[in-house]
Amino acid sequence: MAWFDRTTGSKKTPEPQPEKIPEAPKPAPDPAPAAAAAPDVKPILAKQAIPPKPTEPEPVAYLYKGSRVTGQLSFQGAVRIDGSVDGEIQCQGTLTIGEGADIRAKISGHVVVLRGKVEGNVIAKERLELIAPARLIGNVDTPRLLVTEGVVFDGNCAMGTTKQKGGLTSQGVSADKPAAAQIAKLQADSNS
Numbered sequence: 001m002a003w004f005d006r007t008t009g010s011k012k013t014p015e016p017q018p019e020k021i022p023e024a025p026k027p028a029p030d031p032a033p034a035a036a037a038a039p040d041v042k043p044i045l046a047k048q049a050i051p052p053k054p055t056e057p058e059p060v061a062y063l064y065k066g067s068r069v070t071g072q073l074s075f076q077g078a079v080r081i082d083g084s085v086d087g088e089i090q091c092q093g094t095l096t097i098g099e100g101a102d103i104r105a106k107i108s109g110h111v112v113v114l115r116g117k118v119e120g121n122v123i124a125k126e127r128l129e130l131i132a133p134a135r136l137i138g139n140v141d142t143p144r145l146l147v148t149e150g151v152v153f154d155g156n157c158a159m160g161t162t163k164q165k166g167g168l169t170s171q172g173v174s175a176d177k178p179a180a181a182q183i184a185k186l187q188a189d190s191n192s
Contacts, residue, residue, distance in 0.1 A: 060093070065100045082116075099133060112142075121155075 060077035063069065067083030075091045082098035089095065091109035101116030108123040114134040122128060124142035132150030140157045147153060 059096075065098075097134075 058078065059080045061075055061079045063079075063081045063083040063085070065082040068085075069083065070086045072088045073085065073090065075089075075093065075095070077091075077093040078096075079091050079093065080096045080098060081089070081103070082100045084102045086104045088106045089103070089108070091107075091112075093109070094111040094113065095107065095109040096113045097103055097107075097116045097118060099115045101118075103116065103118040103120065105118075105120045106123075107118065107120060108125075110125045111127050111129075112122055112124040113129045113131065114122070114136055115131050117135045119137045121139045122136065122141070124140075124144075126142075127144040127146065128140060128142040129146040130136060130151040130153060131146075131148050135152040137154045139155045140153075141159075142157075143160055145157060145159065
C-alpha cells in the first residue's frame, strides 16, 4: 500500500507499525490482603450495567389489513390484528389491535393494546392500553388501564373489588338509587 501526499504530489511509503502483542491476563489480586494492608484505599466502583429494554415478543400470528375473520380465534402468544374480526378473540399473550383494525368481538387476553376500532367487551388479565386513535365501545375488566389523549372510550370499567388504601372499596353505582344518595353514602363511609 502506498500513501500519497497531496501537497507535494510525491509518493510516500507508510511507516511500519510495530505489532502489538496481547498481554496475558493478570490474576485478580485477593481483596482480603489488599484491604488489610491499605485500609485507606477506596474500592473502585464498577460501571452499572444498564438493564436491557424489554422487547415485544415476536408475534405468533398476524392478521394483515384487508383480512376478514368471522368466528372464534384463540392464540398462544403475541398476536397483531390489523384486519376485521367478528366473533371472539382469546389470547394467552399480548394482543395488539392495529390502527386499521375493525373489531366486533369479545376480547380476552393477558395484555391488550388497542389502537383501532373495537366494539365489544374487553377482559385483560394484566393490563389494557388504549392508545390514540383507538375507539372502544364496550365494557372493560382489567387490573391496570392506560388511556392516552385522543382515545374514545364509551363503556364501563371494572378494575376489581379489592380493598384500596383508606378503607374504600371499589363499588359500582346502581341505577336503583339516586346517584347523589350513593355519593353521600360513599363519602360517609370514607370519613368513618
